[in-house]
Amino acid sequence: MVIYVAFFLIFVGVTLALYQVYSVHYAINFEDEEERPERVNQALKALADEARGCADGEPSAGFVQAVRRIFGSGVEARLVLAAVASGRQKAFAEPLLRRKRRIKTNGELRIAHLPFWKTRPPARYRRGPVLMIVMASSLLALFWGAASIFTAAYPVAAPSLAWANSVFVLTALVYASALLAYGASKLDLYLHDIQQIGRLNRRVNGSEGVEQLA
Numbered sequence: 001m002v003i004y005v006a007f008f009l010i011f012v013g014v015t016l017a018l019y020q021v022y023s024v025h026y027a028i029n030f031e032d033e034e035e036r037p038e039r040v041n042q043a044l045k046a047l048a049d050e051a052r053g054c055a056d057g058e059p060s061a062g063f064v065q066a067v068r069r070i071f072g073s074g075v076e077a078r079l080v081l082a083a084v085a086s087g088r089q090k091a092f093a094e095p096l097l098r099r100k101r102r103i104k105t106n107g108e109l110r111i112a113h114l115p116f117w118k119t120r121p122p123a124r125y126r127r128g129p130v131l132m133i134v135m136a137s138s139l140l141a142l143f144w145g146a147a148s149i150f151t152a153a154y155p156v157a158a159p160s161l162a163w164a165n166s167v168f169v170l171t172a173l174v175y176a177s178a179l180l181a182y183g184a185s186k187l188d189l190y191l192h193d194i195q196q197i198g199r200l201n202r203r204v205n206g207s208e209g210v211e212q213l214a
Contacts, residue, residue, distance in 0.1 A: 003152075006167045010145045010174050017141035017178035020134050020185040027189060040097050043070050044089055051084045071100045079109075082204045092200050095193035102194075109201045111194045121198025122191065130188045137181035144173040 036044075047070065050063040059067070059077035067077040075096065083092035096103070102112045110118040148170040155165045163169045 003167055006171050007148065010148050010167075010171050013171070013174040013178045014141050014145040017138040017174070017181045020178075020181040021138050024131060024134055024185050024188060036094070040094065043097055044084075044093055046070065047080060047084045047093070048089075051081060054081055054085070057081065057085070070097075071103075074105055075100060075103050076105055076109075076204075079201060079204055083200055092196055095196040096200075099190075099193050099197060103197065109198070111197070121194045121201065123195075123198065125191045125195040127188060127192060130184050130191070133184040134181050134188065137177045137184060141174050141177035141181065144170050144177060148174075 046066050047063070050060065050066045053060045054063050057078070059081050063081060064077045067075060067080045071080065080093075080096060083089075083096050099111070104110045104112050104118060109121070111121055112118045147164060148167050151165050151170075152167065156162065
């Protein structure tokens with residue numbers, strides 16, 4: 001009975017690891033209102049409605065109030081207006097909403113990674129290496145899962161690989177790989193978000209037209 005529970009846990013762990021690949025792919029390539037949290041959809045709608053009353057790239061009083069209500073005092077209204085007016089909510093407005101509690105503006109926009117650690121947003125984030133970690137970790141979880149089935153029928157004879165015959169060891173390896181894939185996928189989303197926030201901030205403060213964000 002215990003071994004069947006272990007195999008079920010392995011199946012769940014492998015599924016979670018492979019889901020990270022799907023999740024990253026979906027986040028990069030698709031924009032789906034139904035996939036967003038309801039609070040994000042409501043915030044985007046409120047900002048878009050107020051943005052219609054803004055002219056010449058300057059926030060109206062209503063828009064400023066909406067920004068204060070949604071973001072607090074740490075985010076400039078012009079930055080939010082540029083994100084909403086660009087027509088690319090997924091690229092700019094969503095990252096602002098996801099990281100609104102980490103944005104600190106005191107003469108210069110910074111990201112508060114931790115209470116004692118603030119930095120400027122990265123000028124560029126190369127997604128390739130982190131995405132490779134997500135895929136490799138997911139495939140590794142799949143490999144450990146397959147190994148658990150194989151070694152159950154054909155135990156490894158080599159003494160140095162005796163650990164591969166333990167379904168409990170392989171279960172732990174599956175979950176370690178799944179955890180690494182999950183952590184890498186969250187890191188990718190975080191780094192991409194703060195890069196987009198920095199990009200938006202440079203465009204706004206560099207006096208570039210909002211239309212160039214599209």
